[in-house]
């Protein structure tokens with residue numbers, strides 16, 4: 725990773741932030757993106773203290789003009805782009821019947837268009853370096869989930885986007901990685917969309933038995949370094965992938981039971 729220029733969307737908290745430190749420790753130059761500029765500056769200060777090279781490029785990845793600015797700032801600072809990690813994403817909670825109609829659009833805008841737009845804006849530079857694009861998806865991309873319908877749909881859409889990109893970018897030398905992450909321990913600042921469409925802290929997730937954030941970050945770093953194509957990074961995801969193959973109705977049942985348990 726020495727001297728590789730890496731843009732990480734959603735790098736102010738959680739997996740993106742941990743990945744920034746992981747890759748910077750290996751010598752990469754990091755571009756920290758997120759909407760909250762103050763938080764990004766705090767992360768950058770922390771990185772500088774540890775002797776790492778980074779800049780901030782605040783912006784909303786669901787706005788194409790912001791993505792062009794993120795790319796322009798990166799080129800101004802470092803002259804090239806080696807890696808784009810499409811990590812920014814927000815979840816939601818609520819049955820389709822009770823969700824405000826805006827929630828569907830907001831989640832698709834951030835989770836799906838928020839991958840399309842940075843990718844489109846960065847592509848000319850990634851062609852030049854034969855770089856990497858990594859998409860941070862979820863086990864939710866494997867099956868619809870009660871109470872998290874549009875989150876699951878947005879992550880499934882990323883799978884289709886990746887398949888199309890792999891066809892269009894065949895022979896360019898660009899690596900496209902897709903990681904399906906399971907539930908991780910969450911950053912204290914993590915928020916989600918409520919049924920009314922507001923971003924609020926997540927308070928009802930338990931930390932036990934969840935994957936530690938730095939472990940997930942390490943897995944993504946390895947995906948970049950080894951140019952790994954795809955990774956199903958959760959025990960549940962791996963089991964479901966096998967069961968779905970020969971008994972899809974069992975998977976339906978697992979998700980139905982989980983939904984009933986959530987409902988209480």
Ligand SMILES: NC(=O)c1ccc[n+]([C@@H]2O[C@H](COP(=O)([O-])OP(=O)(O)OC[C@H]3O[C@@H](n4cnc5c(N)ncnc54)[C@H](OP(=O)(O)O)[C@@H]3O)[C@@H](O)[C@H]2O)c1
Pocket residue numbers: 733734735736737738739740757758759760761763783784785786811812813814815834838860861862863904905906907908909910911913914915
């Ligand atoms: N944690 C899990 O259990 C889990 C499981 C599976 C998959 N994932 C996926 O992993 C990724 C990271 O999740 P995480 O748990 O680390 O979440 P997180 O802590 O909530 O981080 C998400 C980051 O995205 C940024 N963001 C949100 N909307 C944005 C926008 N429009 N433009 C730019 N940045 C935006 C947020 O910063 P600002 O508010 O400053 O914009 C935040 O720093 C997500 O794609 C998520 O779906 C997470």
